[in-house]
Amino acid sequence: MAEPMKIRATLQGDVADVRILMMHPMETGQRKDSKGQVVPLHFIKNVVVTHNGKVVLDAQWSQAVSRNPFLGVRVKGAKAGDKIGVTWTDNKGDKRTDEVTVAAPS
Amino acid sequence: MKERPFNLVAAVSLCAIVTTAQAQGTDPLGVGRRMLTEDNPGELWIDKGKQLFHEKRGPKNASLEQCDFGVGPGKLEGASAQLPRYFPDTDKVQDLESRLLTCMVELQGFKREDVVKRAISPGGSSGSDMEALALYITSRSNGMKMNVSLGHQKEYDMYKAGEYLFFRRAGQTDFACVQCHGEANKRIRLQDLIHMTSKKGVQEVVSTWPAYRGAHYVVRTMQWRLYDCFWQMRLPELKYASDTSIALTTYLHYQGNGAVIKVPGFKR
């Protein structure tokens, strides 16, 4: 059920400016629906960013991060054509991985 | 004790943003708004809309690839920049959403009431098919200029009716659109009001819908926006894809001709 991310990675010198949009409800477990029932906890708990297969970011998130989150990462030592991979895992075990190629500055 | 360094870092970062913004002479809220438009969650629905466009759906198990948005069946590039327009097959002036409705009923066999019922999704949901489709099709006009023509008599009539409605005061608030949208630099509470009787203002309106509505976490469309205005004006509920909504859209889009389309917009 995991929706695809939208990832952009553009080169600025030798730094890849990576911008990631994720679609996820990020439910805090405190919200009540229109019937008064608590909407269960449902959030991304881990995000891993890789550069040519090597892990460059391993983040532990909590339900404090808002719905449809955005993550910006700057990866040093990047070249045009390098692969940037992003994987998120949520508290229900759902997972999503997407990959892009670093684009040269236009 | 562990939390303090984090808070300090956050505070320093915030100060840095504000100080930088002020040093550059820019409005710090403006910096934030710009950041939101550069990385807009609404973009996630463009691919969804593209998927829905090509997918075989409904009782007739058909895609929308034969839907004519005014520049030929299945042709999307630049189509929404010329909407609303007259369609000979329905003998009506239609906007994008009413045209999608026509195709979803005629080509895919959906029941009109069913599509209308789900067209505007609940806030916090994964959005409706109509919202994703409207965004995708409009995005195929990104970078192009709004170019509505009034060559057909019904188009001209629709435009004039929309103008009349824009200024029509009613209800216990005595509001027409112009009461809130007729002057520059106005806001309701902290929500800026677009000055729609100026060229610049109306061009901003027509080029930024559909838009991601931050507070609702979904994509919203012009049909939703018009409905919501009438709600605040304490007036009855505007019917989805009604002539009233198409008339107002025709009026605004024609006034906004020349605007460069850039969707999804980002609204609060």
Added chain:
Amino acid sequence: MQKAWLKWTLLGVPALIAAGCATAPDEATTRQIAEKMVREDFTAPAPALLKRLEQDRSQQICSKIAGAKLTQEEAAEVVKLARASIKYPASGKLVGDWKIGDKLAHDGAGDRIQGGRLEKRKQNGGLCQNCHGLAPGEINVGNVGPSLTGYGVQRGNSEAIAKLTYERIYNAWAYAPCSNMPRLGATGHLTPEQITHMVAYLIDPQSPINKR
């Protein structure tokens, strides 16, 4: 010869229409088309609520299109109708409780229609904060109307000011015909009693709006 002329004319007319020969509809036609839309394109949980879309005489006058000007006669008529509409509270007391007025001034809810239901609360909000500055230091305030900060400081709280203030809230068009401000009392959005509380909020020296 004549037949050829007729043939070419008949061919020409559709060509002209196809080429975009639409003409501006006259005012009456536009009004007819638009009013039909208003009658058909809205729903409400009760037929009485649909009447909200019907314009009264003053609204018709004040719906000037694209910057058209109000004539002297029209302005006079709107003022006359507005003055005639003003009703005062049964008690005759125009200045109520500023604490209640303060709450009302910040209340933007009430009487909206959504999902087939009418938003009915104990009373309608005054909507003031949407358009007007209120107590000094509040930032979450609109600017569609002039700021009301220091209203009582500038004008005092005499009987004359109380009456003027009451009337302007009850029906702003009695003083400024076709003003952007809703005729809150005359249209029934607020009761005379509610308005007395808002008068107090504006002119009472103890009210936060008059804090220096």
